[in-house]
Amino acid sequence: MGTDRVLATEQARTTIANMKRTITGGLTEQVQSIVNDGTTLSQPDVWDGSLARQFRDGWPTTSRQLREAVDELNRLNETIDRISADIMRAGGNAG
Numbered sequence: 001m002g003t004d005r006v007l008a009t010e011q012a013r014t015t016i017a018n019m020k021r022t023i024t025g026g027l028t029e030q031v032q033s034i035v036n037d038g039t040t041l042s043q044p045d046v047w048d049g050s051l052a053r054q055f056r057d058g059w060p061t062t063s064r065q066l067r068e069a070v071d072e073l074n075r076l077n078e079t080i081d082r083i084s085a086d087i088m089r090a091g092g093n094a095g
Helices: 010-041 050-089
Strands: none
Touching: 010 050
16 A cells, blocks of 8 residues: 655645635635625615516525535635644645
8 A cells, every 4th residue: 555645835835824814814704794785685675676686586596605605615724724734743844
């Protein structure tokens, strides 16, 4: 059985840090803000008309997809943490 390669270059560490900063630096909050605003706009007593009705008709699907994206971003952030820690523990911190 072969040995699994363990490597974390400086580029990997920098990219991981950038990705985490983006996720934790407001991206999920911004997406949640879009969900909140869309929910407000989907109320006919707030916004109505033919285009508003088109928006409202599609909003349940869009809202679900946005919430799923936030969940996926949070899972990605957790996965990045675990993988990075595992690699560092295995000695894959060669540049």
